[in-house]
Amino acid sequence: MRASLLFLLSAVAGVGCQSPPTTSTGNPTAASRPPAPAASLFETRWVLRQVGTQAITVPEGGQEPYLLLRRTGAAEGQGSCNRFRSTAATDSTSHLIFTPVLSTRMACPAIATEQAFTQVLAAAHSYRISGDTLRLYAPTEPDAAPLARLEAVYLR
Template sequence: MPVLPCLRPAALLGLLAASACSYDLNERPTAGAGAAGADRPDATAAPLREVRWELRELAGQPAPATAETPFLTLRDGRPRAEGRAGCNRFSGPYTLSAAGELRLGPLVSTRSVCPDLPTEGTFLQALNQARRYRIRGNTLSLYATDTLAAPLAQLQAVAE
């Protein structure tokens, strides 16, 4: 039975929409043949590793002003996360088990007393809860479950 001419564009749009929803352009391999460019989906995106990622947003709110800007750096040669949560430094292992998946920790930190402890605690909690990530341009978003939810934290790539 032939398809009515007026239904052909609608059918074509339906097929295109279904295929577009099943492929995430931001997902990148972290192992195998495509891993060399895994952190760079395009020429304008910052790489995930060996970049200083400074905190810009935490739990949906602009990052509070602190004496030291909280940041995260993922080392490439060894799977090590390190940074500053405010006045205290932290470090620990990380794993990239699949495209878009990132697990930090367990993270350990120094224990200096400082006025920014609530922000530090929230930042470290967000890092420990992160399971997925997405990079768009120079912004790294960390997510607890999927990248459709609100990010736990957003960080911006800056020159070291």
């Protein structure tokens, strides 16, 4: 009886000391966190971060360029120097086309950024949203480089 009890205790102790098999999940905090939901195309302030391969920098005293799309089809924003308005047509899945942009005509150090932004809006034909990033595309191959990259900025 004593031998059976010792065997049973050693077996239980051996099982308790075994570590579970390890599995690699990469970043443990990322594995436990669900993916960020995609920002809404509408009623979101989309700040211009990149045109083509060029990162956008706002010169001192300049204004951050952004786009705001309303559910009514209105499009408005800041080019960097001037406020602008347009309308946008979308099927809410991938296509996005703007009418010609109307804006004020003030000069500023970032006028080149503003002109590039309005050219992107004129050339845009489709979009993709991934998390807080909006990418605008020309009507070429689906895997082409984006015309611009914008980031959702939430106002508090």
